[in-house]
Amino acid sequence: MLSYLLQENIFIKMHKKLKNNFKKRIAFFVVLILLATEFNEAFAQTADFQFSASIGHLPLPLQKILKESVSKEFTFEGSDVLEFKIGEIKSKIQSALEAQGYYSAELGYEIDFAKNKTHVIFKLNSGKAVIIDKIRLEKSLRTNFKYYKLSISPGDRLLAEKVLNEARSIADQIEIENCFPQIKISHQAIIDFNTLRADLVFKIEEQPQVIFGPIIYEGSNSVEFQYVHRNIPWNEGECFKVSKVNDFRKKLRQDSLFSQSDIYFDIKEISNNRLPIHVKVTDNLHRTIKIGVGYESDDGPGLYGNWEHENYFGQGENLEVSAKVSPINQYIKLNYLDPYFHKKKLKLAHEADFNIIDSDQYESMSFNAQSKIIHQFSNFWHFQYGLGYRLSNVKDKGDDEAFGFFYVPLTINYDSRDNILDPHEGMYFNLLLSPYFDTLSHADIFLKTRLDHNYYLSFAKNAFTVLASRISLGSILGGAFNRIPADLRYYAGGGMSVRGYEFQSLGEREDGESIGGRSLVECSFEMRQKITDQYGFVIFMDGGNVYRSEKIDFSDSLRWSSGLGIRYYSPFGPIRFDVGIPLNKREGIDDGYQIYFSIGQSF
Numbered sequence: 258m259l260s261y262l263l264q265e266n267i268f269i270k271m272h273k274k275l276k277n278n279f280k281k282r283i284a285f286f287v288v289l290i291l292l293a294t295e296f297n298e299a300f301a302q303t304a305d306f307q308f309s310a311s312i313g314h315l316p317l318p319l320q321k322i323l324k325e326s327v328s329k330e331f332t333f334e335g336s337d338v339l340e341f342k343i344g345e346i347k348s349k350i351q352s353a354l355e356a357q358g359y360y361s362a363e364l365g366y367e368i369d370f371a372k373n374k375t376h377v378i379f380k381l382n383s384g385k386a387v388i389i390d391k392i393r394l395e396k397s398l399r400t401n402f403k404y405y406k407l408s409i410s411p412g413d414r415l416l417a418e419k420v421l422n423e424a425r426s427i428a429d430q431i432e433i434e435n436c437f438p439q440i441k442i443s444h445q446a447i448i449d450f451n452t453l454r455a456d457l458v459f460k461i462e463e464q465p466q467v468i469f470g471p472i473i474y475e476g477s478n479s480v481e482f483q484y485v486h487r488n489i490p491w492n493e494g495e496c497f498k499v500s501k502v503n504d505f506r507k508k509l510r511q512d513s514l515f516s517q518s519d520i521y522f523d524i525k526e527i528s529n530n531r532l533p534i535h536v537k538v539t540d541n542l543h544r545t546i547k548i549g550v551g552y553e554s555d556d557g558p559g560l561y562g563n564w565e566h567e568n569y570f571g572q573g574e575n576l577e578v579s580a581k582v583s584p585i586n587q588y589i590k591l592n593y594l595d596p597y598f599h600k601k602k603l604k605l606a607h608e609a610d611f612n613i614i615d616s617d618q619y620e621s622m623s624f625n626a627q628s629k630i631i632h633q634f635s636n637f638w639h640f641q642y643g644l645g646y647r648l649s650n651v652k653d654k655g656d657d658e659a660f661g662f663f664y665v666p667l668t669i670n671y672d673s674r675d676n677i678l679d680p681h682e683g684m685y686f687n688l689l690l691s692p693y694f695d696t697l698s699h700a701d702i703f704l705k706t707r708l709d710h711n712y713y714l715s716f717a718k719n720a721f722t723v724l725a726s727r728i729s730l731g732s733i734l735g736g737a738f739n740r741i742p743a744d745l746r747y748y749a750g751g752g753m754s755v756r757g758y759e760f761q762s763l764g765e766r767e768d769g770e771s772i773g774g775r776s777l778v779e780c781s782f783e784m785r786q787k788i789t790d791q792y793g794f795v796i797f798m799d800g801g802n803v804y805r806s807e808k809i810d811f812s813d814s815l816r817w818s819s820g821l822g823i824r825y826y827s828p829f830g831p832i833r834f835d836v837g838i839p840l841n842k843r844e845g846i847d848d849g850y851q852i853y854f855s856i857g858q859s860f
Contacts, residue, residue: 304331304339304375306346309367315357315383322353327379339368343377350379356417358386360448387415387446390454394427397463401434415455420444427459436466436496438524438532465524467497470531476538480514484572485536487597488512497532509538514568516541543568547829551583551855553752554848555759559583559855572597585760588612604631606643617770618761619743623649629666641668653743654768660742661696674713678830678857681720685711693745701736705745707777711860721787727860731777732807738775746773747803749816752853753860754779755801756837757818759851764803766846774803778815781860785824795822797859799837816841820850822859830856 306327312320326349333339347364354362361384369376389411396402408426409419428440441462448455469491474482488508490501506520517539526533547563560582569576575594581587590610598605609626629643647662667690673683687709694702711727731747748754748761748771755763764774779801787793800815822835835853842849853859 302333302370302375303373304333304342304377306331306377306379309378309380312381312383315359319353319357319359323350323381326350326353339375339377346379350381354383358388358414358416359383360387360415361385361450361453385453387448387453387455389413389415389457390449391456393456393458394461395458396461399463399466400431400461402431402461409457415446415448415457420446420457424459427461431461432498432500436468436498437464438467438497438499438522438527439464440499465527465530467527467530467532469493469495469497470526470528470533473533473535474538475536477515477540479540479543479571480538480568480573481571484514484597485509485538494531502534509536514541514543514573515539541567549856552852553760553854554850554852555751555762556586557584559586561856569593585616586612586614598630602633604633605629606631606641614744616761618653618748618773620652621649621742621744623647623744627664627666637671637673639668639670639672641666641670649742649744651742651744658699658742659697660699662693662700663696664691664693666691674711679826680711680713680725680858681715681723682713684713685709699740700742701740703736703741704734705731706734707731719787721793723783723785725781725783725785725858725860727779727781729777729779729801730809732809733775734807738805741775743773746775747777748773749777749779749801749803752835752851752855755799755816755818756797756820756835756853756859757799757839757851758816758837758847762846763801763816765805771803772805774805775807776804776809778802778809780815783859785858787824787826791826793824793826795824795833795835796820797822797835797837814841831858832856833858835859 308323308327312323315323326346331339331342333342343366347366350364351362354360354364363382363384365380367378367380369378389409391411392407392409394402407423409416409423413419424442424444428442431437431440431442441464443460443462445458445460446455447458471493472482472486472489474485488505490505491498502520502522506518509515509518509520512518515538519535519537521535521537522532524532543566545563545565545567547561547565549561551559551561553559561580563577563579565575565577567573567575573596575592575596577592578590579592580589588610591608593607595605597603605628607626607628610624612621612623612625614621625645625647627643627645629641629645632640634640643666645664645666647664648660650657650659669686669688671684671686674680674685675682687707689707690704691706692702692704693700708730709727710729711725714724716722716724733741733746749763750758750771751760751762761773762771764771766772779799781797781799783795783797785793785795796819798817798819800817802813802815804810804813817840818837819840820835820837822833824834825832833853833855837851837853838849839847839851
């Protein structure tokens with residue numbers, strides 16, 4: 258106030274002196290602006306908030322909330338802004354106190370206008386917490402509800418979180434024993450502030466008992482109702498359960514066949530105790546075409562193509578055709594998946610491919626076909642079994658032989674990755690056991706096994722930093738090494754194996770070329786770091802080798818490599834550019850580095 262009076266006196270005196278003088282008027286306005294600036298700065302202050310008394314006797318959750326409420330400094334101009342901020346903090350503290358049962362708490366404050374900082378000191382008298390005296394449940398005669406042990410009881414402190422949890426538990430129990438289209442439970446705490454005791458009342462709203470009525474399906478022009486009906490977790494005429502409707506709604510929204518879906522009902526449509534359910538969907542695009550290019554210094558340029566139809570016959574059948582053309586490898590593959598075979602959790606898959614490999618190690622031309630049943634135990638676990646036939650012609654070290662194998666693939670798979678092309682979190686586990694029986698009497702019977710395990714860990718919600726690791730182990734049991742076709746042996750090295758070494762170049766060598774192995778070990782470690790939403794880099798280390806024996810021979814140590822990669826995160830997946838450098842370079846065999854360019858992460 259003193260500062261303000263001084264400024265006002267100066268203003269009057271200067272106004273009289275400069276009344277008829279133009280130059281002095283200009284000086285007057287300059288001084289006036291400077292004084293106004295000084296006046297505003299005098300009132301722009303910083304406030305901090307604190308408690309004057311210890312809060313250590315209060316429950317730990319409440320202590321944390323109270324400390325967080327007063328921990329930040331606040332810059333303000335004008336007392337009204339400060340008062341508003343204090344009121345906001347008081348309201349937050351009061352709500353926190355009541356949530357912990359302190360309904361009679363007294364909260365005041367004092368303001369200390371210090372020279373450099375304003376101090377707001379809250380004075381808290383929490384008093385005693387309100388104790389539950391009685392618990393009562395009110396329900397209609399039409400509500401079936403057996404008494405069960407509550408998680409709260411008379412004598413407990415009145416805690417908002419426990420009361421809400423109890424209301425949800427009662428709702429779950431109500432749904433088990435009733436057929437309500439909606440479950441509405443209200444609660445009220447009647448507090449006697451003289452005794453700090455409370456009567457807690459839960460009230461169940463009266464409703465009619467109904468059963469599931471017919472399904473009204475609308476919106477889709479291509480997906481048949483039979484496909485949707487297979488996923489419905491109830492039958493018409495069953496006791497109505499809201500949880501079943503919610504589960505079905507969640508599952509349908511995750512279905513890639515639909516861009517939008519809505520499951521709803523209206524209690525006004527109840528007829529003869531039947532409640533119809535409306536299923537309204539909007540079709541997604543079912544056909545996709547993908548074309549990609551890649552480059553690996555050991556394989557040269559490559560062209561990739563993929564065509565996919567997710568609803569080929571109208572009931573979610575998936576048909577996919579893919580192809581690749583590169584100097585070493587050319588193939589075309591056909592995959593067909595029936596998502597509902599015999600039972601809801603069984604899938605039937607048919608696969609066929611024609612494959613040509615022209616590498617330094619061998620030349621082969623093969624046709625492969627297999628059918629398998631996929632049993633889905635949960636969202637992540639799958640078990641697959643089937644029967645396949647593989648016909649091939651292999652040229653290895655001058656020998657040209659034809660092979661025909663029946664094989665029985667058995668696979669246990671766990672996959673919780675959040676994104677197949679660019680995983681941020683989750684795990685991938687795959688165990689393959691496949692016995693081979695030759696029909697042309699050229700090869701021995703053998704069992705091919707392989708274990709793959711990948712793990713991904715994200716260090717932030719935006720997944721800007723991801724650690725990724727993988728390990729692969731393989732072994733071919735039974736049969737002599739020379740009687741196992743070259744294109745069925747294990748090989749290591751290359752862009753999807755051990756980067757930095759040429760394609761299939763690791764392991765024992767004859768006549769200057771790798772001959773493959775009966776056992777395999779590979780491992781990779783990557784740190785994937787995004788710089789922006791579209792660009793990032795990768796630091797990696799790979800290791801691996803193949804061995805002639807069916808057991809991994811660690812006397813021949815792993816070949817290690819390291820490198821750096823750049824990532825561009827496009828709308829259809831990450832585009833990678835990696836440079837791998839061999840750390841165990843073999844003279845006359847390995848180059849100083851290898852380059853890889855393709856779509857998708859390396860694993």
